[in-house]
Amino acid sequence: MSLKTLTKPWAATSYGFLDASAKREMRRKILKAIAVPGCQMPYASREVPMARGWGTGGLQVTLTLVNPRSVVKVIDQGADDGVNAASIRRFISRVSQAEETWDTLAASIVQSRHRIPEETMTKDQILVLQVPNPEPLRGVEPNISIARQMHADADYGKLWLTLYEQLVKAGRIMQGAAYPSLVNGRHVMTPSPIPRWDVPKLNMARHLTILSAGREKRLFAVPPHTRVEPLVFSDRPYLVEDHARLVCERSGIAGYFMNEIPQDDGSSTFEVSDSNLGIKAIRASEGAPAEIGETWYRNGKFAQ
Amino acid sequence: MSLETNPRPLLPPQLVQTSPIVTMRDVGRRYGEVVALRHVDVTVYPGEVLGIVGESGSGKSTLLRMMNLEDAPDTGDYRLRLPGRDDGNLFALERYQQRMLRARHIGIVYQNPHLGLLMKHSSSGNVAERLLIAGERSFDVLRSKAREALDASEFPLSRMDHRPADLSGGMQQRVQLAKAIALEPALLLLDEPTTGLDVSIQALVLDTLKRLQRERRITMVLVSHDLGVIRTMADRVMVMRRGSVVEQGLADQVFQDPQHAYTQQLVHAKL
Ligand SMILES: Nc1ncnc2c1ncn2[C@@H]1O[C@H](COP(=O)(O)OP(=O)(O)O)[C@@H](O)[C@H]1O
Ligand SMILES: [Mg+2]
Numbered sequence: 158m159s160l161k162t163l164t165k166p167w168a169a170t171s172y173g174f175l176d177a178s179a180k181r182e183m184r185r186k187i188l189k190a191i192a193v194p195g196c197q198m199p200y201a202s203r204e205v206p207m208a209r210g211w212g213t214g215g216l217q218v219t220l221t222l223v224n225p226r227s228v229v230k231v232i233d234q235g236a237d238d239g240v241n242a243a244s245i246r247r248f249i250s251r252v253s254q255a256e257e258t259w260d261t262l263a264a265s266i267v268q269s270r271h272r273i274p275e276e277t278m279t280k281d282q283i284l285v286l287q288v289p290n291p292e293p294l295r296g297v298e299p300n301i302s303i304a305r306q307m308h309a310d311a312d313y314g315k316l317w318l319t320l321y322e323q324l325v326k327a328g329r330i331m332q333g334a335a336y337p338s339l340v341n342g343r344h345v346m347t348p349s350p351i352p353r354w355d356v357p358k359l360n361m362a363r364h365l366t367i368l369s370a371g372r373e374k375r376l377f378a379v380p381p382h383t384r385v386e387p388l389v390f391s392d393r394p395y396l397v398e399d400h401a402r403l404v405c406e407r408s409g410i411a412g413y414f415m416n417e418i419p420q421d422d423g424s425s426t427f428e429v430s431d432s433n434l435g436i437k438a439i440r441a442s443e444g445a446p447a448e449i450g451e452t453w454y455r456n457g458k459f460a461q
Numbered sequence: 462m463s464l465e466t467n468p469r470p471l472l473p474p475q476l477v478q479t480s481p482i483v484t485m486r487d488v489g490r491r492y493g494e495v496v497a498l499r500h501v502d503v504t505v506y507p508g509e510v511l512g513i514v515g516e517s518g519s520g521k522s523t524l525l526r527m528m529n530l531e532d533a534p535d536t537g538d539y540r541l542r543l544p545g546r547d548d549g550n551l552f553a554l555e556r557y558q559q560r561m562l563r564a565r566h567i568g569i570v571y572q573n574p575h576l577g578l579l580m581k582h583s584s585s586g587n588v589a590e591r592l593l594i595a596g597e598r599s600f601d602v603l604r605s606k607a608r609e610a611l612d613a614s615e616f617p618l619s620r621m622d623h624r625p626a627d628l629s630g631g632m633q634q635r636v637q638l639a640k641a642i643a644l645e646p647a648l649l650l651l652d653e654p655t656t657g658l659d660v661s662i663q664a665l666v667l668d669t670l671k672r673l674q675r676e677r678r679i680t681m682v683l684v685s686h687d688l689g690v691i692r693t694m695a696d697r698v699m700v701m702r703r704g705s706v707v708e709q710g711l712a713d714q715v716f717q718d719p720q721h722a723y724t725q726q727l728v729h730a731k732l
Contacts, residue, residue: 310557314564314594315579321593322586324600325622390600 173220174252179203183221187367190378195340196308197291202374212245212270213371215287219249219268222283227255230264235272235416235430242270259433262450271334273355275413275431276450278364280381288349288370291377293337313345313388320388330393339386346377348385354397354414358453359385401457403427408435409442412457480542482507482647482680483528488537490523497523498534499704505648508678512695512712514688514727520704521684525652527552528682529569530559541566543647564594568641572653574633577640580626584636585611587625588643595644610643611636615669631662635669642673651683655690667693688727692716700724 171177179201186198205213205220223229231246233239237259245268250257258264261274268285278284294304297315307313316337323330334350338359348356349368359366359379369376379385389395404411406418406426413434415427429435440447453459483505490498498520505511513521526532527539530551539551543566548554551562571577578587588607597603611621616635625633634654641649654670655663667690673679674694685691691698692712699709700721708721719725 310560312560312594314590317593318579318582318586318590321589321600321603322583325583325585325604390603391598393600 170252172253173223174205174248175203175217175220179217180221183217186376187218187221187378190367190376191365191380193344194380194383195344195346195377197346197375197377199375202371205371206248207245209372210289211241212268212287214369214373214376215268215270215285215371216245216249217371218285218367218369218376219266220252222266222285223249223253223255225254226265227253228258228263228265229255229268230258230261230266230274231268232272232274232432233270235274235414236432238432259436261431261433262448271350271352272414272430273351273358273453275429275434275452275454277358277453278362280363282364284364284366286349286351286366286368288347288368288376289372290335291347291368291370291373291375293345293347308344311343316345317388320390324390324393330389336387339384339388340379341383342386344377345388346379352398352414353387353395354400354454356385356387356395357397357459361385397459400427401454405429405435405438408438410435410438412454413452479506481505482542483682484538484540484542485528486538488524488527488534488539490520490527490532490534496704498527501537501701501704501706503528503699503706505680505682507680509696510674510681510683510694512691512698513682513684513701514686514691514698515701516727517686518703519701521686521701522652523704524701525569525650525682525684528648529567529650530554530563541647561595564591565644566647567650568644568646568648569650570634570637570641570652570654572656574625574630574637577637578625578633581624583622584616584625584628584639585621587636588640591640591643606643607639610639613642613673614639615665629662630658631666634658634666638666638669638673642677642679645677645679647680649679649681651681653685653687654683656685656687663690670694688716700727 182201186200190198203217205216207213207216229246229249231242233242236242246257249255261276264282266283266285267274270287292304294307294316297319298304298307320330334352335347336353336356337345338348338356340346348359361382361384363381365381366379367376387395400415401412403415405415405428407428410429414430416430418426418428420426437447437449481504483503485503488498488501501524515521527534533552537552541551585607588610589603592603592606608618608621612618614635616632616639625636655666674681683694695712698712698715700707702723708715708724715724716728719728
């Protein structure tokens, strides 16, 4: 007797794995989240065959949105070929017959952990971000009920205060990833641990972004053409990571967010973090057909 | 209190022509069986110091909390005259509107610094938070306004980024004061601001308050159970007992010639 004989075949589960009532709840919460941009909506968060904290929030959103005509890209820190990204992608396609892709341009749904692809997403695409901690106020207010009340009152004084104190103590704001941002002038959200580099991509974007935390059971959204403004002081500009002039060791492209690869001699080399962009650049340089789309950053500068 | 039982002028001569900045009418508040406030009327004139005295439990802090829009009364009407706006009855506003109004126009100093301060944030940050809530977004302006308010409160600037938790009681009250005056409030509420401090420190803090009052003509409502404090600070006095106002008038008159038996008892006990 093996595990295989004990478990039901996939065909016996609902389409897209989640049962109809779970998906109905997700759809309702997604619609609510779109209606109130940046506002966290609680949801039941079902069991999926993956441990909480490994992207179950994003997965439940994707499983709700997916259909047999979907084309799904899944990335982990920008890479399509990580074990986690690959198994999520394979699981989604197995339970939905959706097509798998590595190409941002081809995808209808991009599920991602901690990065937004470099190629500009369009109105026909949905970005699903996996969120470990959805509460931007957690650091200033551990009590969830009080934090909810603070959101309701747009009471962000304490959050601003922590930024003020970082500037006083360190001369700069220490927040690297997950930079708190004001959505549609009303709710502050954490954009999930994407680098500062990626936050401007959410501002007035053409695509819909849904951010979902499976363990914390909350999701929120940034609809297309919605303002997303990092909390910054008027006289201390928002700075993205200093990657504009770094060159990718493997593909030779520059002006994108890079992964740092430490070398034995203490120096570092860099590889473009959006790995499929790197692959396409290599192909293009070898004369193979590869379509690189418009990118948010051009020559290291954000181009709106 | 009607004029029949208290036929004395209620206002110093310079205030007779001015219209009040605060008008509270018929404020009532119960906590279960306890009637904390009973049909209380309060009028405050611009630039004056209104002292509120009364024994412990007489409703002074409850009244101040109402003035600060921290707590809602069961009955009553509260108007605050601010230049260029009319908010109507403040008790009827939405909570976020009350919060904004409080942040911009009302300052408060509590006896207990834990109520007024974030103990684990810096002192300057405590002041800055007030400005941040009111919408200030320039770091340099925050810094300079926090410094200015702390300086005006005679707080040593070398310690402006220390945490209140690491400061003495007197210094904590100065941080509360700086936070309260940072936005030049229309109304400064002081709930036993020096109670619990050493007598010498208490005198220094009162001196600072007096100086601020003299230089900036800040309208103050000062609550204390200590007649001495009220006497050195207040232009007018309101005496409270068991949730009601039993007597009010010019400070000198109330102290020299108390009408109500309870006030007489208070004044004579003190002398
Ligand atoms: N939050 C509360 N819950 C229950 N009772 C309260 C509350 N606040 C005040 N009281 C009661 O109301 C009365 C007036 O209290 P308070 O305004 O604090 O008096 P004072 O400041 O003059 O000492 C007291 O009997 C007190 O116990
Ligand atoms: Mg009290």
